[in-house]
Amino acid sequence: MTTRRTLLIGAAMGALIGRGGAAFAFSPLASRLPNRAAPLPLSAVRLLPSDFATAVEVNRGYLMRLEPDRLLHNFRLYAGLKPKGKIYGGWESDTIAGHTLGHYLSALALTHAQTGDAEACERANYIVDELAEAQEKRGTGYVGALQRKRKDGTIADGEEIFPEIMRGEIRSGGFDLNGSWSPLYTVHKLFAGLLDVQAMCGNDKAMAVALALGGYFERVFAALDDAQMQEVLACEYGGLNESFAEMYARTGDKRWLRLAERIYDRKVLDPLVARQDQLSNLHANTQVPKLIGLARLHELTGKEDQRVAPRFFWETVTRHHSYVIGGNADREYFSAPDTIAEHITEQTCEHCNTYNMLKLTGHLFGWNPDGALFDYYERAHLNHVLSAQNPRTAGFTYMTPLMSGTAREYSKPDEDAFWCCVGSGMESHAKHGEAIFWESGDTLFVNLYIPAEAQWQARGAQITLDTNYPFEPETRLRFDRLAKPGRFAVALRIPGWAGDGAQLAVNGKPVPVTPDRGYAVIERDWKAGDSVAIVTPLDLRIEATPGDEKTIAVLRGPMVLAGDLGTAENPFNATDPAMVGSDLLAGFTPVAADRGLYSTKGIIRPENLNFVPFYSQYERRSAVYFKRFTEPEWKAEEAAFLAAQARAKDIAARSVDVMHLGEMQPERDHDLTSEISYPVTYRGKNGRDARSGGFFAFDMKVKPGPLILQATYWGSERSRDFDIMVDGVKLATQHLDADKPGEFFDVEYPLPQALTHGKQKVRITFLPHDRSSAGPVFGVRLFTARPAP
Known part of the structure; x- marks a missing residue:
């Protein structure tokens, strides 16, 4: 396996022209770093002003504008209780109804942890009380808002599909199970929300509701033989295995572990255990949560297969199936490996996929800290997740289009949408502080350079991370308070694209940088007031797509730059811009480098463009990928284009x-x-x-x-x-x-x-x-x- 740090410049992020896209390769070298790590609790981190902090506040306002009683409409209706609010439209009025409430519970709990907002937990607790009442009224343990479309076209309570399934009457497709849209996916979202409320709001009633609901599905699955179980699992089931694994972790009751391990889609997961990439033509987001569930199971059981598949999947997706912004899939499906250049469309990068890939990345890092994991995490978090929320409207994208000239489409919070990516969006933008700081014994990891304050309980430390990264190269970590001074290690991530250009200083004095699995590790006696600074070069670089050296993108540090093609209100009817020349970066001139703004001259066809941070193009059109030509190649391309136009005119005539x-x-x-x-x-x-x-x-x-x-x-x-x-x-x-x-x-x-x-x-x-x-x-x-x- 390619060593992540031995290639230094270019290999870790595919920075040099001629390398096939972004590679996030683990280092096999011996290391002084600990073998396990855990993030500081989200409640211990407070964001300082930045675009990430703005996203959290915009999202908090959106969450508070939503009406819980409208999201609870079907939960009460199908339990025989009078609804207290009119049902929302969009997906919440379809047979997948209820998935948003699960996300909403998680988002409220996360918002409370990230900001300390007490009202967020008050809302979550109210919803749990309502769910408990509906569950008690039903009397079976089941609670839900699912709908199903009967054969005669009428819409009914989705719960009625489960007795059919228990009798062996299973009609399962990719997204339809007995007339209900991905019902187990929706059930997983509710489990996840309840578990988050218990963990972050301290609400034990939420766990009681989850356990009763778990008992219901334990009975459903107990009625199925293995073949029937696989037939049911052919329909999207989200991360239901993760929910039962977490219930086992919190209760110690092995019935939940047995159930979690039984929720295993052999058709998809067996090849991954065997390290085979058979992802082509699979629906991407259906698969990622299955691997998150396996990862959680590995943490509880130590079983090797449960470790191999998630890690192989992560390596495969990030190296061979991901776009420059860190997202994956076209029209929601994986294509063949290393064919990204053939799939640069307006249907790229479903947000839910990246939301889940970042979760999976966190599990893998917890097992074996390596900077390569957070090279990817940073890429996707900055360029995809941050672009998926419009900070002016609080709307969310479903897809993040990478085809030149395509405008992003955001949900309208005052109208009905409630796509899956609205749900994952409200969670993602509630927790931007969750992965900045990690710990392992006497080692503090700094994985993301986002302005924040944090409490590190192990050392009684109040710490501040001060930075304007990725616009400016320096980040400074300061120990404002240190109740337990003494010798410990601070590990600062050196991004792979920085190569050997990173510089380090302790209390203003330069210290040598010796990379260790992607980190600069400073082990010394620390006291209150000490600080350590890292400076990373933010030079422009070109990155080719996996499998096609002629299709390229431009980055500055971790930040993807985009050619600005104008406001989204105006249609884009021009030819896709291309780059022509032998020294492309020489054609870029900084306009305001500290804001990521550049102009170009002589290298773009048909005309010069200004380049800006991609994520900030909320209401503008962009060009991210460019075909690269020499001057003779470009003349031939023009001739072929004119010939195609002539053929089209003949047919039109x-x-x-x-x-x-x-x-x-x-x-x-x-x-x-x-x-x-x-x-x-x-x-x-x-x-x-x-x-x-x-x-x-x-x-x-x-x-x-x-x-x-x-x-x-x-x-x-x-x-x-x-x-x-x-x-x-x-x-x-x-x-x-x-x-x-x-x-x-x-x-x-x-x-x-x-x-x-x-x-x-x-x-x-x-x-x-x-x-x-x-x-x-x-x-x-x-x-x-x-x-x-």
């Missing part, structure tokens, strides 16, 4: 009718009808798909003579089959399966003239085969065939 799928007015104009069909947007193109049992159909104009129907597809689709019908007659069966990876492509279907003779229009239908889907189809065009020569 022969067009009879064009159907822009996924757009409201064109679909109305063409009388589109559908069932189980949804509009999609991908890589700047709108489209539509239909799921098994559904269809979509629309009219298109025709004219006499030979005609061709052309449909546009994305070339890296997962396997699917569907029929294309014209006035009820099958024109073709289309199979999609990564036909042309990384690009859109057109398929032409000549229309028999018998299907159009004497007609002014025809009805086109896309019909998926059983257990398959149709499309997505990114536009349909009818045009005349070119006359034979």
Whole structure:
């Protein structure tokens, strides 16, 4: 394995052109560092002014504007109690109802711990009382807000699916279980919220509710044999194994441990135990919580398999499946390893994925402290998590798009949304102080350079971390009070991209830097008033994507920079900017380096750009990834672009009718009808798909003579089959399966003239085969065939 620190410059973060993306490699070298660590309690850390502190305060205001009784609506309704508030809309009015309340409980508990806000716990305690009342009314131990859609289309209490499952009546898909949307995922969120309230608000009733709910599901799973259990676990179940593992940790009752270990998806987890990357085409966020649960189990059992899989998964995702901002997945799914450059779209980087990856990173660090882990954590925390909240509106992103010119879309807190990423967002921005300081015996780790004050109980210390990092290079740790002075170690993380450029000083006097697993370790006699400062170089550098040296991004220290393409209110219709030249960094000039602002000259095509911190582009359009060209390569690229434009103009000139799928007015104009069909947007193109049992159909104009129907597809689709019908007659069966990876492509279907003779229009239908889907189809065009020569 590549040694993280032996390569020094460039290897740890893929800084040099020619290395395939960010690598976060563990160091196998002997070390003086302890083998275990734990974070200082969140309640011991208070943030000082910074963008992170602002995010916490904005989020606190948002949490206090939410109405608990509205989130409790279904919990009371389905327990036979009168609701006290109108149900929220969006996902909270769908069959996944209730997931937000679990996140909300966690966010309130975390906010109390991070800020000391007593009202946050008062709200959480009120919700727990309401849940206890609903649970008692039901009398089974179950409490929940789930809904299920019955076969006749009516909506009912989701609890009724569990007796069916116990009888062996299991209808399980990726996200649907007996007509309810990821019900065990939602149950996990409620468990997690209750456990957080018990831990951070000291509410033992929350644990009582969780234990009764756990008893209910213990009975459900006890009725299933192993094959049935695997069938149920084929539907997303979040980190339910983690919840039961934590209940065992707190109670010592081994029934919860047995249950936690039984919640094990063999299809996904066995290959990871065997160190096999079979993640391609798996839904990303469905998998990460499973590994968090395994990690928690390893901490309780010491079993090797439970250690191997989470660590291998983390290494695989961060090295081969992650974007420059630390997020992963395109359209929520992993692609093949080292294919990031083929998946730079408006559907990248679901926030929930990174929320969970940071949790997993914390577990791995606790087992074996290594700076590589927090090189990744810092990358994702700064560039992805911080960008996922709009500090002006308190809204959250679902995806964080990396396709050039795509604006971020944030939830509107005053309207209905409540996506999964709203839930993980309200948690993420309640706890920005949770991973700054770690401890192990007489060693204090400083992992993140975020301005903060903290109480280190082991030494009776009041400490201050003073910094304007990552905008300025110096961070200073000061012991304001030290009740137990004496000899101990302070370990300051040296970021991998800093190489051998970090400088260290104790009480203003330089000291040598000898990296140890990514840390500068100062072991000495400390007293009150002592300080230690670390200075890290913040030079610009270029980082290539894993697997493609010609697709690059620009960073300053840990911070991803973006070309500013203007306000989100104005559409972006220009060509994606590219970088041209042999010395690209020479084309950057600092405008205000202490704010991460740069201008460029001569290296960007089609025109110069200003570069700014990516995360700060809340309401602006950005370019993050750039294709890199030499001057001759760029001239060839221009020629190919002009040829493609000429082909498009020829088709346009022969067009009879064009159907822009996924757009409201064109679909109305063409009388589109559908069932189980949804509009999609991908890589700047709108489209539509239909799921098994559904269809979509629309009219298109025709004219006499030979005609061709052309449909546009994305070339890296997962396997699917569907029929294309014209006035009820099958024109073709289309199979999609990564036909042309990384690009859109057109398929032409000549229309028999018998299907159009004497007609002014025809009805086109896309019909998926059983257990398959149709499309997505990114536009349909009818045009005349070119006359034979």
